[in-house]
Amino acid sequence: MSGVLANFEHLDSAVEAIEELRQKKFMDITAYTPTPRHEFEDAIPRAESPVRRFTLIGGLLGVTFGYWIAIWSSDYWPLVVGGKPIASWVPYTIIGFEVMVLVGSLATVFGLFALSRVPRLTMTVGYDARFSSADYGVWVATSPDRAAEAAEVLRRHGATEVRDER
Amino acid sequence: MATTARPHSDDPVVQRPNVPSANVRLPAVRDYKQVDDDVLATLKPTLGWFAALATAIFCLLLGAGAWIYQIYEGLGAAGYHPPVMWGVYIITFVFWVGIGHAGTLISAILYLFRAGFRTSIYRMAEAMTVFAVMTAGLFPILHLGRPWKFFWLIPYPNWRLLWPQFKSPLVWDVFAILTYFTVSSTFLYIGLIPDFAVLRDRETNPVRKRIFAILSLGWRNSDKEWRHFTRAYLFLAAFATPLVLSVHSVVSFDFAMSLVPGWHATIFPPYFVAGAIFSGIGMVFTIGIPLRKWFNLKHIITLNDLDAAAKLCLFTSLVVGLAYLTEFQIAWMSGNKVEQQYFWNRLFGQWAWAAWIMLICNMVLPLSLFSQKLRRNPLWLFILSIFINIGMWFERFVIVIPSLSHEFEPWQWGGYAPTWVDYFILIGSFGWFFMWFLLFIKQMPVVALAEIKEIIPPKMRGGLARAHQAVEHGGMASPQNNNPPMGPGAHS
Numbered sequence: 001m002s003g004v005l006a007n008f009e010h011l012d013s014a015v016e017a018i019e020e021l022r023q024k025k026f027m028d029i030t031a032y033t034p035t036p037r038h039e040f041e042d043a044i045p046r047a048e049s050p051v052r053r054f055t056l057i058g059g060l061l062g063v064t065f066g067y068w069i070a071i072w073s074s075d076y077w078p079l080v081v082g083g084k085p086i087a088s089w090v091p092y093t094i095i096g097f098e099v100m101v102l103v104g105s106l107a108t109v110f111g112l113f114a115l116s117r118v119p120r121l122t123m124t125v126g127y128d129a130r131f132s133s134a135d136y137g138v139w140v141a142t143s144p145d146r147a148a149e150a151a152e153v154l155r156r157h158g159a160t161e162v163r164d165e166r
Numbered sequence: 167m168a169t170t171a172r173p174h175s176d177d178p179v180v181q182r183p184n185v186p187s188a189n190v191r192l193p194a195v196r197d198y199k200q201v202d203d204d205v206l207a208t209l210k211p212t213l214g215w216f217a218a219l220a221t222a223i224f225c226l227l228l229g230a231g232a233w234i235y236q237i238y239e240g241l242g243a244a245g246y247h248p249p250v251m252w253g254v255y256i257i258t259f260v261f262w263v264g265i266g267h268a269g270t271l272i273s274a275i276l277y278l279f280r281a282g283f284r285t286s287i288y289r290m291a292e293a294m295t296v297f298a299v300m301t302a303g304l305f306p307i308l309h310l311g312r313p314w315k316f317f318w319l320i321p322y323p324n325w326r327l328l329w330p331q332f333k334s335p336l337v338w339d340v341f342a343i344l345t346y347f348t349v350s351s352t353f354l355y356i357g358l359i360p361d362f363a364v365l366r367d368r369e370t371n372p373v374r375k376r377i378f379a380i381l382s383l384g385w386r387n388s389d390k391e392w393r394h395f396t397r398a399y400l401f402l403a404a405f406a407t408p409l410v411l412s413v414h415s416v417v418s419f420d421f422a423m424s425l426v427p428g429w430h431a432t433i434f435p436p437y438f439v440a441g442a443i444f445s446g447i448g449m450v451f452t453i454g455i456p457l458r459k460w461f462n463l464k465h466i467i468t469l470n471d472l473d474a475a476a477k478l479c480l481f482t483s484l485v486v487g488l489a490y491l492t493e494f495q496i497a498w499m500s501g502n503k504v505e506q507q508y509f510w511n512r513l514f515g516q517w518a519w520a521a522w523i524m525l526i527c528n529m530v531l532p533l534s535l536f537s538q539k540l541r542r543n544p545l546w547l548f549i550l551s552i553f554i555n556i557g558m559w560f561e562r563f564v565i566v567i568p569s570l571s572h573e574f575e576p577w578q579w580g581g582y583a584p585t586w587v588d589y590f591i592l593i594g595s596f597g598w599f600f601m602w603f604l605l606f607i608k609q610m611p612v613v614a615l616a617e618i619k620e621i622i623p624p625k626m627r628g629g630l631a632r633a634h635q636a637v638e639h640g641g642m643a644s645p646q647n648n649n650p651p652m653g654p655g656a657h658s
Contacts, residue, residue, distance in 0.1 A: 011624040011626055013627050031388065032386065032387050033387055034364075034616065034619050035360075036392040036620070041389070041393070044389055049393050049397040079331065094338045094416060095337075098338075098409075101345055101405050101409045102344075102345040102349065105352055105401075105402055108401045108402055108405070109398065112356070112394050113383070116394045118384055118385060119384055120383065120386070122384070131387050132363045132385075133198060134199040139388075158627060
């Protein structure tokens with residue numbers, strides 16, 4: 001992976017640099033920000049996060065398993081009391097609900113990790129320690145022949161440091 | 167964390183507040199770097215911290231010693247004898263489960279309600295939740311005569327004729343508490359990941375840097391990661407919200423599903439949930455106010471935050487007070503002589519002293535929070551929180567002991583006196599809780615760095631006015647910003 005990495009002290013500078021880069025058809029851009037900012041979502045349009053699908057599937061699997069384990073074990077070890085139903089769905093709703101929350105939450109976390117590609121064992125190119133603290137970063141993945149053009153745009157918008165990375 | 171929720175507006179100044187920013191201002195915080203410097207400075211161990219940790223471990227050892235004695239002597243050492251076979255352990259179990267609830271309320275429910283004051287206190291509240299549930303989880307084991315058989319509590323099919331009984335509230339408890347612990351710990355850890363990245367990037371010691379690198383999972387703060395993170399955080403909060411209501415409802419079923427006078431009431435689930443949140447907010451004040459002072463975080467955990475939390479405390483106190491009065495009304499209108507006699511006995515009988523401690527601490531003293539002056543007085547809030555902790559422990563005492571000692575038949579009536587073993591284990595539980603909490607606050611930021619940064623104006627070349635606009639509206643009013651809105655609400 002090759003490209004240009006820029007460090008910005010100001011949020012508006014970073015956003016404006018991204019907007020100009022996109023106008024110049026640099027489409028593979030990543031922004032780094034110490035805290036989530038809507039400005040970057042606006043500047044770099046991306047599809048809606050599919051985490052919600054993991055949540056839904058996990059929740060459905062959980063509620064199904066919760067009811068199933070209660071009903072199956074009641075049938076397998078029946079406690080017959082006064083002609084009452086062996087599998088009673090009202091109390092089993094508590095088990096179904098708790099297991100739905102448990103599996104749904106864990107599936108959400110799994111989705112977050114899978115989609116964000118974490119755990120990441122090594123810090124690949126295109127990152128700087130300042131991006132977690134106070135500064136904003138812009139990584140432009142580009143071929144070497146367009147790197148100078150991207151770097152010029154980033155500098156013009158006030159990047160405090162611009163470097164080529166391979 | 168910012169969400170992607172958006173209004174449907176073509177106005178360039180989009181009304182899209184970042185979640186924690188609503189009506190919260192931190193005028194004494196200049197920039198992101200100051201947030202990191204001020205909060206991470208709290209991680210340096212001090213002499214006072216070592217003294218507090220030593221005290222907590224000493225209390226824990228007292229409890230451990232008492233437990234060993236109890237295992238040797240049997241459960242009789244803990245003051246159990248018929249008819250009272252549930253005592254201090256069950257009271258303290260319910261007390262600690264309740265303490266945990268405010269953490270989830272502050273971190274998840276207030277997040278969904280966009281209550282900005284949660285931002286500065288949610289991390290400590292969520293940590294409190296995890297450690298409180300860990301403490302509560304000890305008590306069912308302490309309550310066992312043979313604690314090494316603890317795994318028999320877990321409902322799984324087996325050939326020892328211990329059939330899983332999914333209609334039993336005690337089995338519901340296992341599912342509810344284990345789910346609550348897992349989801350709370352997960353929620354705490356997910357919120358910590360971006361802060362671990364800050365620690366990783368600032369750390370100079372290679373060993374600690376490696377540990378933080380592992381804990382941060384290689385987090386890079388990219389917009390792609392934040393996009394998934396904010397959604398996952400939202401869904402976890404959405405799961406935690408009904409969970410918190412269900413857990414203490416299930417705990418209340420331990421009592422309400424029986425026919426014992428004073429327990430067999432449909433009011434128990436909401437009554438327990440309100441009480442749990444009330445007691446948890448009390449504990450947030452007990453630990454948060456000293457931390458705010460000792461860690462010099464008055465500019466981050468502001469008086470406005472304490473004021474808002476105090477209003478929540480007052481509200482839950484009023485709900486709890488209403489539940490107390492409603493219990494009496496239900497007994498009066500039921501026409502059930504046993505129930506009526508029980509509630510008369512509660513106020514004027516053998517255990518009246520405990521009931522009056524409960525009523526004064528939980529109903530009367532919190533009324534002082536109608537005064538704005540007292541709501542903004544940290545010393546008073548701290549003193550009041552101690553009374554609330556005491557009052558809420560006695561609330562559980564009043565629920566458990568008078569009912570068991572005063573059931574249907576007069577020949578069944580009896581007494582109960584906790585022994586030194588009970589008291590030492592109670593003290594030990596506080597030692598266990600505070601030991602974990604004290605270790606936590608010196609290893610991990612007690613205030614969420616990424617979320618605090620969200621509510622302070624970002625550095626803007628265009629000046630402070632534009633920065634404030636960005637905070638208020640969740641985006642710059644940029645004439646060049648012609649990208650179509652994204653997110654689930656964008657086109658709805």
